[in-house]
Amino acid sequence: xxxxxxxxxxxxxxxxxxxxxxxxxxxxxxxxxxxxxxxxxxxxxxxxxxxxxxxxxxxxxxxxxxxxxxxxxxxxxxxxxxxxxxxxxxxxxxxxxxxxxxxxxxxxxxxxxxxxxxxxxxxxxxxxxxxxxxxxxxxxxxxxxxxxxxxxxxxxxxxxxxxxxxxxxxxxxxxxxxxxxxxxxxxxxxxxxxxxxxxxxxxxxxxxxxx
DNA sequence: GGAATGATGTACT
DNA sequence: GTACATCATTCCG
Numbered sequence: 678x679x680x681x682x683x684x685x686x687x688x689x690x691x692x693x694x695x696x697x698x699x700x701x702x703x704x705x706x707x708x709x710x711x712x713x714x715x716x717x718x719x720x721x722x723x724x725x726x727x728x729x730x731x732x733x734x735x736x737x738x739x740x741x742x743x744x745x746x747x748x749x750x751x752x753x754x755x756x757x758x759x760x761x762x763x764x765x766x767x768x769x770x771x772x773x774x775x776x777x778x779x780x781x782x783x784x785x786x787x788x789x790x791x792x793x794x795x796x797x798x799x800x801x802x803x804x805x806x807x808x809x810x811x812x813x814x815x816x817x818x819x820x821x822x823x824x825x826x827x828x829x830x831x832x833x834x835x836x837x838x839x840x841x842x843x844x845x846x847x848x849x850x851x852x853x854x855x856x857x858x859x860x861x862x863x864x865x866x867x868x869x870x871x872x873x874x875x876x877x878x879x880x881x882x883x884x885x886x887x888x
Numbered sequence: 889g890g891a892a893t894g895a896t897g898t899a900c901t
Numbered sequence: 902g903t904a905c906a907t908c909a910t911t912c913c914g
Binding site: 747749750763767768 | 895896
């Protein structure tokens, strides 16, 4: 009885891990619609992911991993399915999901959430901002969910900070891709993914290229 | 509406 | 010193 339960639990966890072990671009797409949840000491907050960006290990000079491991980006080279949280511009936190196998250095940046639970807590953490801005932008969503550098390297399958995968993925037509935001190198790569029509994006998808 | 700006940790020249 | 996966504020048309 307990043995069955342990087997079930093990295979369930393996399946959860497998979600993170697909190709990074595939994970970036698959994360659209997943829920990011943080159970903190002061309460629970969660939001549906509506915007992501993939950062790759090869031919991607905009990626933090491009020049190899450093103390800051160490967790990006760690195990998949864990968090990479870094400080941006000295003041903001940015939350990433590590995707590639240990040592490779790929991750998906989460850029915007649609609030699902804990809006009051988010408002308390964010201060006087319009609700539509609670989780708009990578720095803001970290404040709203209470994500800090303490979460760097933590598991996203087991701990207080978790990804809840959707039972069924969005249709490909519901997701748009385009250039990433706020970078100056590799600007042409279409590695940003958004839920089409979402009111919660950090910014609208850029217009389709007309050549 | 948009452009400019300042706050500032980490990594690099 | 300079650049940077940002954000809120200020200034301008």
